[in-house]
Amino acid sequence: ELFGLKDGGTIDGRLLAPLRPELPKLKPGGTYLVEVVIRTLNMGHVFPQGTSDSNEIWVDFEARAGGRTIGRSGALSGPDDTGKVDEWAHFVNVLMLDRHGNRINRRNPQDIFTPLYDHQIPPGAAQVVHYKLDVPREVKGPIELNVRLRYRKFDHEYMSLVYKEQGNVPPLPIVDLCEDKVRLPVEGAAQSVAEQAPPREPLWQRWNDYGIGCLIEGGVGSKKGELKQAEEAFRKVIALGEKSAMADGYLNVARVYFEEGRLSEAVAALNQAQHADPPANWWTVAWFNGLVNAQNGNFEAAAANFADILDPKHQPRQRKFDFTRDYVVINELGVTLFRMAQQEDEPAKRAELLRRAVAQFERTLRIEPEDLDAHFWLAQAYTRLSESLPPQTAKEPPEWVPVDSLIALMEVFVNTSSPRMARLQACADLCQAIVKYGQQRLVPDKPKLPTLLALIDKCRPIYAQESEESVRAAAAKILGNLHRQTHAIYKPDDLARGQAVQIYTSKHPAAAAAAQAIVIYPTNRPGAPGLKGGENDHAR
Template sequence: IAESGAIDARGEVDPNAYFLNAWVLDRDGGRIARRNAQDIFVKLYDHQIPPGAASVVHYQVHVPEWVKGGISIEAAVHYRKFDSTYMRFVSGDDAHVNNLPVITLAHDEQRIPLAGAHGPPGEDIGAIETWQRWNDYGIGLLRTDKGDHKGALRQAEHAFQQVDRLGRADGLTNLARVYLRDGDVEKAAAALSTLSERHAGFRPWVRAWLSAQVERQRGNLDSAIQTMRQLLATRFNEARRRGFDFSRDYRAQAWFGRLLYERARRERGDKSARMDWYRKAEQAYQQALRWDPENLAAHYGLAQVYAALGDAEKAALHRRLHQRYRPDDNAVEQAVAAARRDNPVADHAAEANAVYRLRPASVGGGLLAETESTNAIEQQP
């Protein structure tokens, strides 16, 4: 009865579909669509899903009155190497038909009854476990939240509570993330404490990272520092067996540097001890720059550290580097505004909670016309 992501006779995906891509702009707000990576300036949106994460997409569909009993919802993620815009560019032909193969990466189906229908509440046709559905849904909601959508956090909390009730350690772990995002430190601490009791061996490095954040917000800097030292040294047998080396995590190193800097400022009377903490903060920030030379947090932190150590020259250097790598907020706003003004489809996709309306299904139409709901994905050059 309805679909999203159909491909037309020219091989072009419905532009109003949800794309698992990043819409990247140049300084004038134009889309980076011709492999001109040297012109990349800012992202309008990023719908890519990193490993271990998930995404939530909202669809709206009109169910005709003649539909009785129930409906089947089919979702799929499709991949194609290059999109039609790029293929027209490389071919030099505006009428080029994009016939590159489409690969289905993932597929799932659900059958649900309509109001007033008799029978079971719904049928899960796919092979995905219930806890994983709840967990992925919660992760997607947590990634959707940008700090001003409390509703997404409440929904994520409910989802992870279901995961916990099903006996999975992921539930309590992710509940701690929700509470930290929401600023409820005590609830986060309680979730981590229960996690330690019920699932002591579950990814202790994740628990360490979350615990360090809790202890910092509680003001227990020494405890947070000790935990971070263990984490950055990868003192977890399972993590080492899996090839993890957290010392390379430049964001964690920069965060650790900030933690050490805050600890130094607590040493009011003992100047020698204070200088020692500043030196430790310097080492952490430098470790972050080893893996990410343009890390803003590290350059900003080093400017503060060297100022405290009395090294004006190095402090000035890192202030300059921070300014050099820091995005021009005014230019970013202008580029984003231009892109949203000139491309209604991208403007809609950039909304935090965009709703994608399914269109009446085509009859004998494009390549994907038989699916009720699809997520189309094309890799943007």
């Protein structure tokens, strides 16, 4: 949808919206940002999903006046809908890289290392795309803006590799998933513009979608979006007074306030969403109340909010929702219980809170064994549960720790018929050996992860079932070390990721620009396809 214009061509320019019924007069020689909104409907997954590295989905934007193109982004390089897409177009995809800074461009998912950017749209959400439009000084008549979301099953780069020996890539079908157009008047022009119907109703939904796109720009939860603009859009939703929209308006305002750290205002907006008629979904309100309470240090209230969402008796099954396996909420409950334990002075109560936190993170691992947050917080919680363990001098492990020695020490520890002191000594020696093992250089045919996971499986029942307090604390110490090493393996290498990104962006300026949190796409780039003198000018 062509939603609006921003005066001056900047993100913080005055918003002229919504287009239709508004038809602002454009000034010859003026510069504007054209605000395009892409909205997802009736899907329960991100768009696109699956092979998002090879599907080619992009926005084709064109501005025309007096029979000629005055702005273009997203045109094709060849005639008759063939060739490669303008590399400076907005692509709705994930640009994935391997560890050497090469694009994943040949259906080689085994080499996936890190995304340069992720332009997928969450379910029921929206994306805002900004186009910079320079209005020619000599323009005399109305300007027509056209925008299409286009889809091609395989991108041109991939097909060029497939047909490398043949030399020419055959034409592939292109589907226009949706489109919009608007005709705008120009100041000083004699030709008038007829009224144009809005592309869809209701009006509040158009404002709401624009606000969501602004809010999540740069990534959901990244706090890099247009938060001020999002708040203004959601305030418009509320001001329209549509009864069915009030809950959405207040809830989304609360989301903005939470992102900005305006927690007291977020609480007030959540209360208004909860008391609207009809009210906002209770689980959504509970989620944001939990986040706000946790940020405010009201951990007990936050834990109650998260527990309500996870309670099997409270599931909105008439809507076919079941949050009992939502490990994002499970982890938040675990972290909240951990924070409560940090504030507890009574040792027995503190240990109980830590055990409850452990139970939540273990619950997550039963659903998603590779969850990074669960391993991190288990390392923290188990370590604190081992603080009552008496000091024990450990033997210095060898320079190279063989797996067999780790297994042997674990066997001594888990053997319930072994003397208590022998088990505690095995714990001390094993913890030292685990640290040393984690520091060892990698051997390609001997990965560490299977060993660590096997040791966790061996030790976990001892922690759960042991009645002797010191041995249980020893089991917690071992598990804390094992989860710490496991987390270190699962944790992405930020330095390596940064190097891969730097290699690719140094060679591909268009992709580097598209990877920014807020992107303004040019429409008069010299040599761009679709413009005079561009790649496909011969076809015009």
